[in-house]
Amino acid sequence: MAGKTGALSMSITISAPQGEALWRLFESTLDPSCLAQLWRAVEKREFDTADSIAQEYADTLDFLIEDLSWGAGLGEDFELRSPPDLLFRVFTRVGEEAAEIREATEPEREEARQEEEWNRLLEEASRDVLAVLAEGEG
Amino acid sequence: MALAIARADRDLIYSRLQVDLYAIEDLMPSVERGEYEEARRLASKVADALRLIATDLRWGSAPGGEVELASPPALLLRVLARLQEEAVAQPGPDVGALKLQLLCIALRRAIEEGEGADAPAGEGRGWTIHLVPRGAFPVADEAQAELAVFSYVLGECPEGTTVADLLAQMLPEGASDAERAAAEVAVKRLVARGALCMEGERVLACEPSSERRPEDRRRQGGADERR
Numbered sequence: 001m002a003g004k005t006g007a008l009s010m011s012i013t014i015s016a017p018q019g020e021a022l023w024r025l026f027e028s029t030l031d032p033s034c035l036a037q038l039w040r041a042v043e044k045r046e047f048d049t050a051d052s053i054a055q056e057y058a059d060t061l062d063f064l065i066e067d068l069s070w071g072a073g074l075g076e077d078f079e080l081r082s083p084p085d086l087l088f089r090v091f092t093r094v095g096e097e098a099a100e101i102r103e104a105t106e107p108e109r110e111e112a113r114q115e116e117e118w119n120r121l122l123e124e125a126s127r128d129v130l131a132v133l134a135e136g137e138g
Numbered sequence: 139m140a141l142a143i144a145r146a147d148r149d150l151i152y153s154r155l156q157v158d159l160y161a162i163e164d165l166m167p168s169v170e171r172g173e174y175e176e177a178r179r180l181a182s183k184v185a186d187a188l189r190l191i192a193t194d195l196r197w198g199s200a201p202g203g204e205v206e207l208a209s210p211p212a213l214l215l216r217v218l219a220r221l222q223e224e225a226v227a228q229p230g231p232d233v234g235a236l237k238l239q240l241l242c243i244a245l246r247r248a249i250e251e252g253e254g255a256d257a258p259a260g261e262g263r264g265w266t267i268h269l270v271p272r273g274a275f276p277v278a279d280e281a282q283a284e285l286a287v288f289s290y291v292l293g294e295c296p297e298g299t300t301v302a303d304l305l306a307q308m309l310p311e312g313a314s315d316a317e318r319a320a321a322e323v324a325v326k327r328l329v330a331r332g333a334l335c336m337e338g339e340r341v342l343a344c345e346p347s348s349e350r351r352p353e354d355r356r357r358q359g360g361a362d363e364r365r
Contacts (some may be wrong), residue, residue, distance in 0.1 A: 030166040035159065042197045054192040061185040065178050070169045 012080045012087070014067075019078060023071040025094065029060050056093065063090045141207045141214075141248055147241050148205040150234060152195045154221055155187040186217050211249050218242045218249075226281070233333045233343070240289050275309055275317035283324040288333055291343050298340040301325055 014022070028034075034057065041050040064070060066082045080087055143151075161180045168177040191197060193209045207214055222242035228235035275286065290308045291299075299307070305321050313321075325341065328334040335342045 030162075030169065032160075032163045032166075035162055045198065047197050050197050051192040054188040058185040058188040058192075061181040065181050065185075070174050070177050072172075072174060 013077050014080060015077050016075050019068070019076075020074050022094070023068055023074055025097065026060055026064055026068060027071065029057070030064075056089075059086055059089050059093075062086055141245065142204040143207060143241075143245070145203055145205060148195055149199070150238055150241065151217075151221065152191065154224070154238065155191055155195070155217070158183050158187040182216075183220065186213060186220075189213060190217050207245075214249055215246060218246045222246070236285070236288050236333050237292070239285060240292070275313060275321055277314075277316050277320040280324070280327070283320050284328055284333075287321060287324040288328055288343070291334060291341060298337065298342060300339040301336075301341050302339075304341055 038050055038053045038057070041047070041053060063082055063086060066086075067078070067080050082090070161183045165177055165180045165184070168174075168180060190209055190213060194207050195205060219242070222239055225235040225238040225242065275283065277283070287304075287308070291304065301322075304325070305318060309317055309321055325334065329336055329341075333343070
């Protein structure tokens with residue numbers, strides 16, 4: 001993955017809601033079981049996989065230390081302080097992960113949309129029928 | 139050119155860093171208690187260990203040969219300083235901890251002095267250092283005296299030297315009675331701690347059989363094994 005190095009010549013601000021979404025995403029990585037994947041790769045002697053898990057995990061921890069402050073400062077906008085190369089790697093992964101989640105949850109969202117449409121149709125039908133009945137009684 | 143270390147030294151550092159990785163188990167509880175400084179310390183420890191292993195030390199055991207340390211000096215110095223601190227705090231006889239202390243001191247010195255540019259530290263006992271000050275033996279500091287003797291036995295004196303010869307070779311010319319006495323006490327303490335062994339009159343560095351393995355430490359810390 002290409003990296004960006006050097007000092008950050010501009011400030012990047014993360015909004016409070018974006019910060020909460022990031023904390024929500026990374027909080028789960030503090031679970032020790034996340035390293036189980038790493039040990040499995042080592043045991044299977046898949047060292048390239050182990051390297052990549054290790055580097056990603058180290059990036060996440062550094063980002064949590066430097067920018068997310070363990071979720072303590074959430075609720076306010078904040079400026080990113082991590083070095084550009086770290087931000088580049090972290091946010092590339094965040095974007096990819098968000099896209100994966102969106103894709104994986106698309107069937108559920110489609111089902112919810114369908115459910116919503118059926119509800120609308122049922123409400124519409126009941127309104128129409130009741131309106132006609134009311135007219136007949138009058 | 140980066141600094142290089144012998145495979146045995148790599149294994150010593152790797153085994154300690156494996157233990158460091160289990161600090162992750164204490165991270166979330168620290169965050170939940172609002173102990174953010176502790177969380178920062180633990181997270182740095184884990185992140186540094188992961189980076190050093192992934193970049194230089196590699197995973198598991200590997201065939202012999204030297205291992206190049208190409209990680210940024212700042213990362214190496216942070217890890218070595220912490221390992222040295224932990225080795226000093228290690229209770230009881232632990233030859234591995236003594237060796238680790240010496241290794242960390244030697245590597246930190248090499249990195250800080252920029253010796254890594256043309257002096258690989260892994261050649262033979264390349265990390266051997268001269269802890270015996272050229273002017274005086276550390277009389278007042280028992281720990282320094284032990285390290286000085288141990289590093290000398292490990293690195294410089296011919297294997298199986300007698301204690302008398304060891305003292306004669308190691309102590310600076312014109313050493314005082316106090317220096318001689320301190321060195322003798324250091325030898326006795328190292329023998330008592332199991333770091334040095336005596337074969338009759340001859341003194342040898344013991345093998346690090348008392349070194350705790352990562353598994354033992356995890357059990358000691360009550361941490362789950364998650365491998």
